[in-house]
Amino acid sequence: MTNSTEIRKEDHIKLCIDKNVRSDKNFWDDMTLIGENIPDVSMEDIDISSVVAGKQLKAPLIIAAMTGGCNLAQDINKRLASAAQKFGIGLGVGSQRAAIENPALVNTYSVVKDFDIPLVIGNIGVPQVILSPDIHKLFNDLVQMIKADCIAIHLNFSQEITQPEGDLIAKGFWEKIFPYSKEFFLIIKETGSGLSKNTAKKAADHGFRFADIGGLSGTSFPAVEYYRAVEKNDIQKQNLAKLLWNWGIPSPVSIFETKPYLPIIATGGIRNGLDMAKALALGADAAGIALELLAPAYSGMEQLEQKIESIIQELKSIMFLTNCKTIRDLRKRRWFTTDDLYNWLNGLNYNVRQN
Numbered sequence: 001m002t003n004s005t006e007i008r009k010e011d012h013i014k015l016c017i018d019k020n021v022r023s024d025k026n027f028w029d030d031m032t033l034i035g036e037n038i039p040d041v042s043m044e045d046i047d048i049s050s051v052v053a054g055k056q057l058k059a060p061l062i063i064a065a066m067t068g069g070c071n072l073a074q075d076i077n078k079r080l081a082s083a084a085q086k087f088g089i090g091l092g093v094g095s096q097r098a099a100i101e102n103p104a105l106v107n108t109y110s111v112v113k114d115f116d117i118p119l120v121i122g123n124i125g126v127p128q129v130i131l132s133p134d135i136h137k138l139f140n141d142l143v144q145m146i147k148a149d150c151i152a153i154h155l156n157f158s159q160e161i162t163q164p165e166g167d168l169i170a171k172g173f174w175e176k177i178f179p180y181s182k183e184f185f186l187i188i189k190e191t192g193s194g195l196s197k198n199t200a201k202k203a204a205d206h207g208f209r210f211a212d213i214g215g216l217s218g219t220s221f222p223a224v225e226y227y228r229a230v231e232k233n234d235i236q237k238q239n240l241a242k243l244l245w246n247w248g249i250p251s252p253v254s255i256f257e258t259k260p261y262l263p264i265i266a267t268g269g270i271r272n273g274l275d276m277a278k279a280l281a282l283g284a285d286a287a288g289i290a291l292e293l294l295a296p297a298y299s300g301m302e303q304l305e306q307k308i309e310s311i312i313q314e315l316k317s318i319m320f321l322t323n324c325k326t327i328r329d330l331r332k333r334r335w336f337t338t339d340d341l342y343n344w345l346n347g348l349n350y351n352v353r354q355n
């Protein structure tokens with residue numbers, strides 16, 4: 001361990017495995033898909049292959065950005081990459097900032113280059129883009145480090161504001177990024193607070209080509225920072241982190257906010273193939289999963305492969321029960337919403353209870 005970014009990365013992994021870092025409510029539970037009693041499709045004919053960000057995936061699943069930048073991360077990234085190859089799915093690495101600041105850490109990310117993965121997504125935060133003296137070089141370095149097909153620019157200000165060392169540099173971002181959005185395939189990515197309509201529209205206007213909505217329902221980064229503030233005995237940050245524990249736009253709502261502007265990876269609280277099917281039914285191109293895959297990836301290859309295999313089988317089972325042969329069919333299936341999710345959608349004038 002040589003710098004504070006590395007220590008922080010390791011803290012995040014351990015806290016996410018050991019503690020409850022989830023938002024209090026998972027809003028996917030307020031949505032129900034309506035089945036078909038006699039499906040007119042056989043299990044063997046169900047085809048879940050999908051094109052996401054121009055790449056052919058065997059399933060519409062992305063292992064969402066989690067790690068890199070510390071020794072522990074290297075093994076985890078290697079396992080995630082091996083699983084992405086085996087299942088033919090997408091893979092995002094965690095923020096590459098640590099390796100940009102300290103080239104000795106490049107290996108903790110570049111390990112993914114040893115695998116044949118259909119879609120590899122790089123990752124960097126808004127403050128690092130704004131502060132970079134040469135954004136073109138920064139993006140080239142990010143791409144080359146992992147042979148990335150796209151770069152996700154992550155938004156995590158609800159976390160930064162609860163971190164004693166947080167970077168609150170955001171002003172002027174859109175002007176800075178615009179000149180590079182033609183040459184590089186950019187994804188605008190939230191990390192648990194859900195992309196809003198305004199942000200999605202601005203991102204589309206500034207040349208972003210995809211959105212990872214990263215909505216409220218799963219990992220809460222204020223929750224992660226709460227535990228770090230407790231360890232540091234920082235009462236003010238503890239209180240702020242508790243206050244913001246459930247900050248943000250629920251994942252299903254964020255799909256509605258974003259879909260008029262950009263194609264979507266739906267991340268945030270996806271636990272299984274049923275949640276995936278719901279996200280796809282609402283119009284996402286793919287689902288992204290972080291937390292549910294972290295503990296299996298930490299434990300070992302067998303645990304991780306079993307987990308992904310189950311999720312894929314669950315998705316296929318739901319497709320059978322809803323009479324869907326392809327992912328496209330899922331978009332036409334009936335669903336309804338209840339409780340908080342119903343109130344959110346109607347409160348924002350989406351006026352849906354069902355379709």
Ligand SMILES: Cc1cc2nc3c(=O)[nH]c(=O)nc-3n(C[C@H](O)[C@H](O)[C@H](O)COP(=O)(O)O)c2cc1C
Nearest residue numbers: 064065066094095154191214218219268269290291
């Ligand atoms: C341990 C951990 C580390 C993460 N690090 C990053 C990161 O470096 N960059 C990023 O864009 N998102 C990061 N995320 C956020 C995830 O990509 C995802 O948006 C968020 O966790 C919501 O998905 P989930 O509910 O499936 O966990 C991280 C998530 C976890 C659990």
